[in-house]
Amino acid sequence: MASEMAEKEIAIIGCGPGGLMCAKLLTQFGFKNVKVYEAEPSPEYRNQGGSLDLKEDSGQYAMKLAGLHEKFLALSRPEGQHLKLADRDGSVLFNYEGSSETEMYNPEIDRNDLRKILLDAVNPNLIHWNHKLMKVEQQDGKNILTFESGKELVCDLVIGADGAWSKVRKLLTPIIPEYSGLSMVDMVIKDYDSTHLTNIFSKGLLFALSKNKGILVQRNGYGIVRIYATMRVDESWQKQTPIASGIDAKKLTLEQFEGWDGSLLDFIRLADEQSMVVRGIYQMPVDIDYSLKPGVVLIGDAAHVMSPFAGEGVNMALMDAAMIAEELCKQNKVDTATQVYYENMKERARPSMERSAANLNRFFNDEAPSTALPVFKRAAGQ
CATH class of the missing domain: 3.50.50.60 (FAD/NAD(P)-binding domain)
Incomplete structure (x- = not known):
């Protein structure tokens, strides 16, 4: 140089x-x-x-x-190699638990x-x-x-x-x-391993999807699981919805997923309401x-x-x-x-x-x- x-x-x-x-x-x-x-x-x-x-x-x-x-x-x-895909009823379409040869690749x-x-x-x-x-x-x-x-x-x-x-x-x-059309409510469950949800999801990623909505679950370190309640909504929703202001955030988020499997909704029910933040996805x-x-x-x-x-x-x-x-x-x-x-x-x-x-x-x-x-x-x- x-x-x-x-x-x-x-x-x-x-x-x-x-x-x-x-x-x-x-x-x-x-x-x-x-x-x-x-x-x-x-x-x-x-x-x-x-x-x-x-x-x-x-x-x-x-x-x-x-x-x-x-x-x-x-x-x-x-554990990032562990992948699970489900529908809104909790039925699992795909479950991959990695392999000893590749699971530390990424x-x-x-x-x-x-x-x-x-x-x-x-x-x-x-x-x-x-x-x-x-x-x-x-x-x-x-x-x-x-x-x-x-x-x-x-x-x-x-x-x-x-x-x-x-x-x-x-x-x-x-x-x-540009706004992608998607917004998500980001939240966490602390001390996740003490919950009953470990029987459904333990590590990696879980995507539960249906008709332009999804409950996405990601294992983090230190006993934390992060949940992204994701949906197609107008760009204005992420700024104007009461959820964005922390008003009845959990109740209103659950209403967006009415009719979904109760165990999937438990990921939202057990989340720390103080952690809930609305994020728009841009690209x-x-x-x-x-x-x-x-x-x-x-x-x-x-x-x-x-x-x-x-x-x-x-x-x-x-x-x-x-x-x-x-x-x-x-x-x-x-x-x-x-x-x-x-x-x-x-x-x-x-x-x-x-x-x-x-x-x-x-x-x-x-x-x-x-x-x-x-x-x-x-x-x-x-």
Whole structure:
């Protein structure tokens, strides 16, 4: 790496897995002026969500590159390979319990645990909390970043790891994520192993689907199970429903699934009502292209937010971070590195975005769950 590259001022916007991985690798590779700016006030500001699996050729590749793979394995679980598909009556259409040869291929880890591994790997002096980016402008070959506090800074390269509603993305395209048609009520059951539901579901993933609705259950660590009561509704529902305000959230969610099997409804009945949050699912158009500008990079959801139904979001973010860090090391110019990165990123992202959108429609339609069965079989290698 040329010495002038090592001196470039690099601002990473967003302290999620992609942004942290990028900071870890860039400093590891010898870049001297790397800073991370995060809107949230602290690492403990909110729960990071459920469990995810890291794939061998993407998420795990990045963890190995960063020297963090052993720490990842120490906190991961093999049960992500366990898959169950049922209908609204509780009848099981598909049940796969993994195999000894493959069940650690894509091990699961809680998002909080993954973030902690990455936070511990980055010098805390590089992370600036409570810095909400408002806009990015370009002048004389530099990026000018303006934060909510009024603070401004100038950098040679800005890496947008700032999620679905990225401010950095606005430099490259006016396109914003589209509502997918789905919203979900996210909730958790604590101390799950003490409940009677362990006879129905113990680990991995359970999808109970019927006519554009689903009760999705995911095993997390620390005795927690996360439930996503998911349905096709208008975009306004997620913001205007009383559930979104926490008013009779459990009662109103149960009403959405009236007539479903009682044991499936128990996943909602036993959930911690204080944990219930309404989330809309958004995605970028599969065919999106970007007008590249010097000194600007998008990674993770900022570049290619997609629904969770391909299991690729965090894997893509970690791989994006690895790829841009590697290209910045290889090339003598930032612009060359970003151009090569974008060509690679688009090629990698498109199949995942297509599969994510297709799976969403296979899971949530009038004929479900039969339309979801081929997806589950393919996931199990059948």
